[in-house]
Amino acid sequence: MYISARADYALRAMLAVADTGSTDAGGGSGSGELVKAASLADSQAIPLSFLQGILLDLRRAGLLHSHRGTEGGYALTRAPAEISVGDVLRAVGGALTSVRGMPADRTGYHGVATGLRDVWLAVDGAIALVVDRTTLADLLADRAPAP
Amino acid sequence: MYISARADYALRAMLAVADTGSTDAGGGSGSGELVKAASLADSQAIPLSFLQGILLDLRRAGLLHSHRGTEGGYALTRAPAEISVGDVLRAVGGALTSVRGMPADRTGYHGVATGLRDVWLAVDGAIALVVDRTTLADLLADRAPAP
DNA sequence: CAGTATTCCTATTTAGTTGGTAGGAAGAGT
DNA sequence: ACTCTTCCTACCAACTAAATAGGAATACTG
Numbered sequence: 001m002y003i004s005a006r007a008d009y010a011l012r013a014m015l016a017v018a019d020t021g022s023t024d025a026g027g028g029s030g031s032g033e034l035v036k037a038a039s040l041a042d043s044q045a046i047p048l049s050f051l052q053g054i055l056l057d058l059r060r061a062g063l064l065h066s067h068r069g070t071e072g073g074y075a076l077t078r079a080p081a082e083i084s085v086g087d088v089l090r091a092v093g094g095a096l097t098s099v100r101g102m103p104a105d106r107t108g109y110h111g112v113a114t115g116l117r118d119v120w121l122a123v124d125g126a127i128a129l130v131v132d133r134t135t136l137a138d139l140l141a142d143r144a145p146a147p
Numbered sequence: 148m149y150i151s152a153r154a155d156y157a158l159r160a161m162l163a164v165a166d167t168g169s170t171d172a173g174g175g176s177g178s179g180e181l182v183k184a185a186s187l188a189d190s191q192a193i194p195l196s197f198l199q200g201i202l203l204d205l206r207r208a209g210l211l212h213s214h215r216g217t218e219g220g221y222a223l224t225r226a227p228a229e230i231s232v233g234d235v236l237r238a239v240g241g242a243l244t245s246v247r248g249m250p251a252d253r254t255g256y257h258g259v260a261t262g263l264r265d266v267w268l269a270v271d272g273a274i275a276l277v278v279d280r281t282t283l284a285d286l287l288a289d290r291a292p293a294p
Numbered sequence: 295c296a297g298t299a300t301t302c303c304t305a306t307t308t309a310g311t312t313g314g315t316a317g318g319a320a321g322a323g324t
Numbered sequence: 325a326c327t328c329t330t331c332c333t334a335c336c337a338a339c340t341a342a343a344t345a346g347g348a349a350t351a352c353t354g
Contacts, residue, residue: 001148001244001270005342008247012260019259037301044260050343056302068301069351085266097148100155100313101340112166113159113191118291119232119281123148125294126273130266139262145269152313183329197314203331215330216322248310 001097001127010054010092011085012044014063018080018136034073054092061091080140086131096131097124148244148274157201157239158232159191161210165227165283181220201239208238227287233278243278244271 020035020043037055041048055074058064065077076083089096095103097120104120134145164187168180184202188195202221205211212224223230236243242250244267251267281292 001274003244003246003267004340005247008263011263012256015259015263043258047343049345052302053343059302066301067351068299068349070299071352072300072350074301097150099150100152109159111190112162112287115286115289115291116155116158116162119277119286120148120150122277122281122292122294123274126277127148127270130269130273134266134269139266140259142262144262144265147269147272151311185329194314196316199330200314200332206331213330214322215320215328217328218323219321219329221330 004093006054007089007093009044009046009051010058011088013040013046013051013054014058014076014083014088014136015139016040016043017064017074017076018083019140033075034067034071035075036073040074057092058088061087063087063091076136079137081135081137083136084132085134085136085139086128089131095124096127151240153201154236154240156191156193156198157205158235160187160193160198160201161205161223161230161235161283162286163187163190164211164221164223165230166287168222180222181214181218182222183220187221204239205235208234210234210238223283226284228282228284230283231279232281232283232286233275236278242271243274 017035017040020039037052038048040046040055041051055064055066059066059074062077063083064074066072066074086096097104099107099120104117104124107117107120109116130145138145164182167182167186184199185195187193187202188198202211202213206213206221209224210230211221213219213221233243244251246254246267251264251271254264254267256263277292285292
C-alpha cells in the first residue's frame with residue numbers, strides 16, 4: 001500500500017480538526033468549533049496552499065463542513081467516532097489497492113496468471129478491514145488497530 | 148496497495164516459469180526445465196527488454212536460477228509451493244507498504260497524528276498475511292486466498 | 295456600502311518515478 | 325570462430341505527485 005503525501009496530510013488535517021473541535025484550544029476569539037486552514041497548516045507543518053486543495057476534496061467527499069468569511073473555517077460533519085481512516089483515504093486517493101493504476105476488481109489476467117486477481121481482491125479486503133475499523137476517535141485516544 | 152507494472156510482470160513471469168518447468172509444454176527441443184526470457188515475454192505479453200531487467204532482480208533475490216548460452220534460460224530455485232507472492236513482491240518492489248516513499252516503520256508523527264504509525268503497521272501486517280500465505284503453487288491450482 | 299478576511303478554484307511549475315528501449319559485453323554451447 | 329542467450333548500463337519519454345501563484349466568490353465588520 002502506498003500512502004501519498006496527499007493522503008498523509010489529509011489524515012493529519014482531519015485529526016487536527018477533530019482535536020481542536022472538541023477541546024477548545026484556539027488562540028483567537030474562541031468563538032466555536034471552526035478551525036482555519038492556516039491553523040491546521042501550522043500545527044501539522046503542511047504547506048498551506050497544498051492543504052487547501054486537500055480540504056476541498058474532503059469537503060466534496062462530505063467529511064468536512066466549511067464556512068467562509070472572517071470567522072470561517074472547517075469542522076467535521078460527523079463525530080470523530082463515525083469517521084474511519086478508510087473514509088479519508090478514499091476521499092483523497094480513490095481505490096485502496098490498484099494494479100498499474102486500475103482498481104483491483106478491473107484487472108484481467110490470462111493463462112497461468114488468472115489467479116492473481118483473487119490475490120489482489122483479498123489484499124484489498126484485508127486493508128479495508130483495518131482502515132475501516134479504525135476511526136479518528138480511536139487514533140486520538142491512542143487505541144491502535146488490532147495487529 | 149499499489150501494484151506496479153514491474154511487480155505485476157514479475158509475478159506473471161514467475162508463474163509462467165513454474166508452469167513450463169513442471170509440465171513439459173515447450174515447443175523447441177524439449178530438453179529440460181530452463182525457460183528462455185523470449186518465451187516468457189511472448190506467453191505473457193511482456194516487453195522483452197523490460198522483462199530482462201525484472202528477471203535479473205528475481206535472480207539477485209535468489210528466486211530464479213539462470214543459465215547462459217544456446218540452451219540457456221531460467222528456472223525456479225525452489226518448488227512453487229515454497230515461493231510466496233510476498234517473496235516476489237519484495238524482490239522487485241522493496242517494502243509492501245510505504246508512506247511518502249518511506250517504509251511504514253520509519254515514519255515519524257507528532258502531536259495528534261501520533262497514532263497513524265500504528266495504523267500503517269497494522270495495514271502492512273494485514274497485507275503480509277495475505278501475500279505470504281499465498282504461494283505460486285496455490286495460484287497455479289486456482290486456490291484463492293481466504294477472503 | 296466599502297473594506298477586509300477567508301474560503302474556494304484553476305492554472306502552472308518543478309521534481310521524481312515508472313514504463314520502456316538500445317546497445318553492447320560476457321559467458322556457454324557447437 | 326560462430327551463434328545464442330543471459331547480463332548489464334545508460335538512456336528517453338510519459339506520467340504522476342508535490343508544491344506554488346493568482347485570482348474569483350463569499351461572509352462578516354464598521
